[in-house]
């Protein structure tokens with residue numbers, strides 16, 4: 087079937103002895119990094135310099151740079167490297183949202199993808215976006231200014247996003263005469279602060295980006311500095327090959343591949359560990375078990391696949407497994423949870439209203455999530471918690487989320503892939519927040535194990551004037567079967583519990599949340615709950631939501647049992 | 648991209664990681680979109696994208712069609728590869744030519760930027776609307792141009808195909824938000840994080856078929872406005888005094904032949920091309936006439952719905 091595809095010799099023979107220079111270049115590793123600095127710390131200059139020193143700047147671009155440097159540069163006759171990456175100012179003026187720009191450069195040993203987060207407005211949102219994929223962060227500190235509030239802010243976010251490698255680049259060293267004392271004082275200052283917030287290790291490098299000192303090679307101006315140049319450090323910093331959860335195998339299923347009745351494969355990208363044919367696996371959240379039969383790829387079956395690879399697995403048994411489920415090593419499976427405690431970084435102009443429900447995407451699954459009360463928000467400058475009820479754009483808050491069904495999850499500190507999620511606004515479809523799980527609390531209410539939610543029926547989807555009649559009929563039937571029930575309507579709830587709320591948003595989500603809480607408590611007490619209050623369809627859970635179509639069906643009134 | 652175990656123990660290479668990321672993106676789109684399509688322009692980026700799609704869905708053929716928005720002015724070698732590549736991938740090939748442009752005889756000699764607008768921008772919209780595609784894969788890369796550096800992998804368009812720069816979503820981790828309202832569409836760029844060099848190295852490593860025009864050969868050319876143009880067929884209008892001359896040239900990007908500049912080169916094999924790239928001194932877009940009409944032009948074209 088694939089006459090176009092020939093197995094290239096590189097696949098079979100890409101050994102260290104391969105002489106072909108074109109192929110040698112194929113064996114680079116990949117490092118994703120983030121640069122953080124306040125305006126004027128020299129971030130653009132440093133980036134431009136890295137591109138220039140790794141020979142990524144071509145003649146035509148260099149010509150343009152020379153012309154631009156003369157016209158609008160700040161460096162007189164010298165090249166203004168900042169102009170190489172400064173493609174974003176015009177857009178900022180036009181009010182275009184820019185979160186992150188990505189730059190690429192490569193050396194003999196590594197390819198680098200740099201997330202460059204411009205500007206100070208929207209800083210948290212931008213930086214979190216860039217940091218979410220980075221393995222390393224360069225935190226720039228101006229040698230004249232030392233550690234500033236912004237430095238603390240950047241460091242907190244770097245730590246929150248779980249970036250393990252931190253470089254403290256003390257910049258503009260030329261302006262402090264390459265003073266060792268000055269450098270050491272800044273490093274000591276930063277170390278005290280870093281330890282306090284939990285950054286255990288960092289690498290400090292004195293640099294001057296404009297003149298290139300300690301960027302691509304060590305500078306004669308800092309004979310006292312014993313470490314590596316910035317580029318050498320970036321090239322050699324060890325990359326954790328398997329960074330997820332101690333090497334246990336996990337793969338969210340993105341797609342079930344069924345080209346014909348004879349083949350059924352589960353496609354996904356491995357997010358932790360290694361897998362081999364014959365391995366025992368469990369499918370989560372269902373808990374079904376099986377064994378890996380084959381690891382199928384276009385290049386032939388593999389005898390093992392590792393973290394980061396996109397593969398297709400076949401299983402030894404015919405088990406149910408669909409998009410969104412996680413195939414994991416049976417020996418060390420992640421937990422399954424329907425309550426998540428998490429840090430949320432709010433990214434939407436519309437603030438978070440507690441009690442409102444959002445789509446939550448984790449791995450390859452999207453579920454409905456309701457956000458409970460915000461415990462506290464984190465002040466990114468001091469790192470200290472503060473009280474708050476709402477989360478607004480760029481706030482970071484801690485809260486609990488209840489999901490409408492369980493998902494496989496791992497705290498973020500142990501897995502970036504199964505510990506991170508996004509929240510999606512159900513109406514606008516905007517990405518409203520980034521979330522990082524910090525714990526999986528036991529479910530307190532709304533338990534599904536005992537079938538409590540089966541006793542809740544939402545009549546909210548049928549016309550308001552019909553609800554009372556339907557509810558009364560249902561109550562009679564239940565009574566005839568010896569079951570106790572309660573009609574939870576507006577009158578029952580507004581009278582007292584919701585008397586402080588007004589009609590319409592944002593109170594309507596709070597209203598729905600309270601209705602849900604009351605229904606859950608009643609059902610836990612053994613009552614059947616017939617919810618006839620005014621609640622939007624998206625909020626009508628857990629339990630069964632009745633539609634007008636249900637009533638029209640044959641034996642429509644039987645729905646209640 | 649299966650390497651021996653010894654080599655694997657050092658972790659995936661950059662090409663293996665790029666490959667895995669692109670495959671992940673394609674599978675997300677297939678799972679979340681209603682009717683995806685892959686834009687296939689027959690160039691090297693499209694060749695890589697098609698190859699990745701074959702890998703992503705193997706042993707099934709990629710479960711969506713290829714769409715070529717044709718201008719009738721591509722190089723002859725490109726048309727030859729188009730049919731073959733679609734057939735061998737087992738995919739349906741949809742070729743769309745804007746009937747209005749065809750009727751008006753729009754061509755790159757007489758109509759300047761109208762040529763691109765009508766054939767490509769309008770043509771693409773027509774094709775997407777006509778077939779009801781809600782997600783289109785494109786082969787654009789972030790390294791192509793300064794203005795693309797900030798481009799999202801999933802790029803949303805209004806019901807009228809407008810790109811609203813104020814309304815793009817942050818992309819966190821590898822969690823793509825592909826939700827959209829009725830009528831909205833998305834463009835998805837699985838090669839966002841690839842560079843030109845990555846593309847060539849991958850083509851070499853995977854032995855991916857490409858249009859021979861990328862390799863140097865003696866071709867009939869004329870020099871015009873600082874560009875070397877190839878006289879690919881007899882529709883080429885020679886100016887006063889122009890005489891086609893044989894030059895050893897190759898192309899770094901391919902588009903409509905009267906608008907695509909060649910570079911003089913003797914690199915006739917992939918390793919030679921990669922070697923030349925490593926020593927290259929100009930960026931690939933320099934040889935495209937379309938990009939010369941002003942700094943903000945790419946941005947404007949994108950807002951209008953051109954890729």
Ligand SMILES: Nc1nc2c(ncn2[C@@H]2O[C@H](COP(=O)(O)OP(=O)(O)O)[C@@H](O)[C@H]2O)c(=O)[nH]1
Nearest residue numbers: 125126127128129130131160168258294295296
């Ligand atoms: N003396 C000196 N000036 C620098 C250095 N790096 C950057 N600058 C200057 O600091 C200013 C701000 O730099 P820029 O890179 O635009 O900062 P950004 O706002 O952080 O991107 C510019 O005038 C730069 O020329 C350096 O190493 N030494």
